[in-house]
Amino acid sequence: MPQRRAITGRSQEPRVRFGEELRLLRAARGVSLRTLADAVGWDASLFGKLENGHTLGGPEVAQALDQYYGTGRLVLTLWELAVADPTQFKERYRQYMLREAEAVSMWQYSPSIVPGLLQTPEYASELLTQGGLTGVELDKQVTARMGRREPLLAEGGPQFRAILSETVLRSPLSDPVAWQAQLRHLLAMGERPNVTVQVLPHAMGLHALTNTHTMFLHHAGRIVAWVETGYSGELVQESTAVDRLQLRYDRVRDVALSPGESREFIERILEEAPCEPSI
Template identity: 30%
Template sequence: MARTPKAVALGSALRQARLGKGLKLREFAARISRDPAMLSRWETGERTPKPEQVAQILTALGVSGDQYDDVLTLVHGTHEPHWVATTLPEHRQQMSAYLEYEQNARHMTAVAPLLIPGLLQTTEYIRAIMSAGGVLPIDILTRIAVRIGRRDVINRSNPANLVALIGQAALYQDIGGKVVMVDQLRHLVEMSRRPNIDLRIVPFGVGWHPGLEGPFHLFESDNPAPVVFLDTRRSTLWLHSNDDVNAYKHAVDTVLRVAMSPDDSVRFITEIANRMETCDDVADHLA
């Protein structure tokens, strides 16, 4: 049975709880009288334990209170065709699954009509977004460190392939001011030179395309099966049924047809950065 985002999140939660106690898998499996191979499958999301089995694991690890309840909720509906998160605990659970998929992906596609995709954001661009978004200053450094750490997936020796389909509007946003935006655009040009990154700009004036409906991420790997992640202001959504995933694969193909070539995209970004650099601020460049 294919791994699903919710099963992956459940497995990650169980694994983190075990590691938090400093226990190795075989050691802990013996303690709770479970087969190490089956415990491993539960922790990777390849199999889903029953509620009573999850309860046994959490109790043995001394997990209680809200954390206990949050993990136990993941047992139900692990193989439903979609997973919607509307509460803060659910958002944290989905982010855990997101990080798992991102780090294990073979191929990722980010459709980003209004903002630069997270893996291609500079530190100051991230800081500007978080500051304007109301993140407490005490939390900003931690969140920046986490996001920077995620870049390993495209920087390591065996990196994942990333297709970034960025809307032209994202290049003109005044995120942090002129210096931050120019540096961000230069960074995009630099990252586009990497063989595992296919960066393309979707220009204005190409008519309707699925990218105008909003951002989404498509994760593809050998196991788990391909999945789609969508993020809105108040909710997030995972899709993993074949019909849904194929619909988004078709959407990616449609956006690719109207996007600039990689070379034209780099020239376009460079031209915007050069013009922006000579203006007093981003607004003057847009005028």
Template identity: 30%
Template sequence: MGRRRNATSGPAATNAAVFGEVLRHFREAAGFTQEGLARKIPCDRSHVARVEAGTRVPQDTFAKQCDELLETGGVLLRLWGRIDWYPEVQHPDWFERRAEMDAKAVALREYQAQVMPGLLQSEAYAWGLFSDLASSDEAEKRVRARLSRQGRFLADGGPLYVAVLDESCLRNVVGSAAVMRDQCAHLLAVGQRPNIRIQVAPAHRSEIIRPKTSMTLIALSKGEQWVYSESLDSGHFNDDPAVYARHSRTYDVLRADALSARESAALITEAMEGYGDDEPARTQRGDLDQEQLQRRERRQLHRSGAHLDEEQLQRPRRRQLHRSSPRYPRRRPRP
């Protein structure tokens, strides 16, 4: 295993324990308990406790929410941006070179199938991927190493990062339904950043030409351009200009044919809603919504004097996407 400093070189401006102490000071000054603050965010009380203890790395969105709830004037978010959260991490030897490129890249364009790319994974999703490791300490090291790569791209003024996700990334369950719902919410939040664009290649669009494997096009600060792909426990690099140009053309066509960032957000939202409550609860809520809709229609028809028979009222209604987002047709098998 190789060792590396985080992308931001030099001594840490502060540390996780100091951030936790500052958070605790503002929380107590505002009259919140850990549980009360967790309910407002919302998150688990244990997450707040671990952040305050300096044993959990929070997202910048957590710091921003705490600033708003505790009325700190933005102190926590500014402090979060100055912290070297991962002063020392370990990557697998075969991935060390890629991690070093991430620390210097000016632009990444990525295509990913089956699982979320590491730069877009939530902490819970990363834990789900490494849950099969025999050692919990080893799993924690791998998770920390993976999350350490994200800070540079999530910071203000971060490098350009464009990710085209095959829809399989949204549908393959890692960890649990709750983990996937959180992961989808994470995608929606990260996709709002000015330097990040997330697009989805929907499964039903068979005309889309997808690369044969997940790949990343890496542009470095001195003009170097690399194509990166992976096989089992191996990373592959190619800086041949002809190879890079060929894959770059393929990627540009793929991105043009994929859903736009806005359309992709609607599909991600649909997937997130699908990971919500369990099926019985969804069915019960759907029945109640249908009953309420029928009652409204009867009242409207009564006022207008129109007539609608009971059979028409019982026809099932298609559930609309969140906030009236557009629905994308799916191909259904012929009988």
């Protein structure tokens, strides 16, 4: 899709506009990337990638740039819009992403991987690499996935319940250190007042969502569901179909470990996790 242009001649695509504005701010100050890096405290290559749209960096970088340029919260606001931009995702996910951003609560069941909202950058990177992404596109998708977490981490963020099959916790990353960090991240997220993490042990046997990634998005007076496999995803909006899926989810939740028991289960997995790669 061609970029939409505003009357200013600048892009209205949030990610592209972010890079454009950073280039303009630096040009107006009349400094090189090296001078900017020395003043702000990050490597010059990072600022080059920010301006070229190869990465979005993190909020701390945006805040440092605001302070350097004296722009209030302008850069941080542009960064927030860029990381939340649904056009960063494949077409079939865009409608879902918009609804996820507006949800007041979310319930998820994951049979095989850590839910996107609970992933560390290292987990997301390895998972997306296995899906065939590399280079700039990989960096772009990891940044976008991390950006999805921002509403969840904000004060007054939506309620989120994630039920994880034991399979999720028995499928480690190739880097043991990164895997331990992911497990600790699950524990930390489970401590947040708006996040509940539960584990469904293998011992519970077969159930109605054995191989179905499912997310329920609750809006004012309405629930929609997203079901996904490794090849496709579908937004389920018809109320009867959503009700059937929710009944299955409720039955899974009934047999899952409590949040406290789930925390203990994850801690045991963490204790068992190797600290170094096997030779």
